[in-house]
Amino acid sequence: MAGNRRSEYDVHRDRARKAIARQKEAAEREREARVARDVEVLAMLATPGASLGTVAADVGLSKSMVAYIDRTARANFENAEQARAYLEQHDV
Template identity: 80%
Template sequence: MVAESRTPYGLHRDLARKAIARQKEAAELEREARAVRDAEVLAMLATPGASLGAVAADVGLSKSMVAYIDRTARANFDNAEKARAYLEQHDA
């Protein structure tokens, strides 16, 4: 097995495995960041006077993206209190 890892095939296999591990880690970090983003956007939308346009402008997203977050994230966070509780639990 030691000799196999020194072959071109073994070298490429090892590099591919490392790349796959980095890819999985990056995907997990992206999922975590998206969950925090959704909770923050929902919390912003729940504040008095907030609008899709104002939130979108303040965070640098399109209004349609904020509306999408609002529709889909509500399945995970029923209200602003739950979103804030999530953020407090995860030290975001």
């Protein structure tokens, strides 16, 4: 019977593997949330009359963070429409 019992090591290994899997899933959800945030911030900035300051205040980010999103997202998307299309394609 003692041979059928899982060792303490095996129990901890299995728990660690499950924790690592949860961590990877959480990281992917966080990445998807950042993409969605960036797309929406870009869409807000593309709205007539919007500024870094108004967008930052409305979503609770710093102006420098909104500017960073704008700069980095422009490297990936030509315009807000492309950003929205990406969002729809990836169901974010």
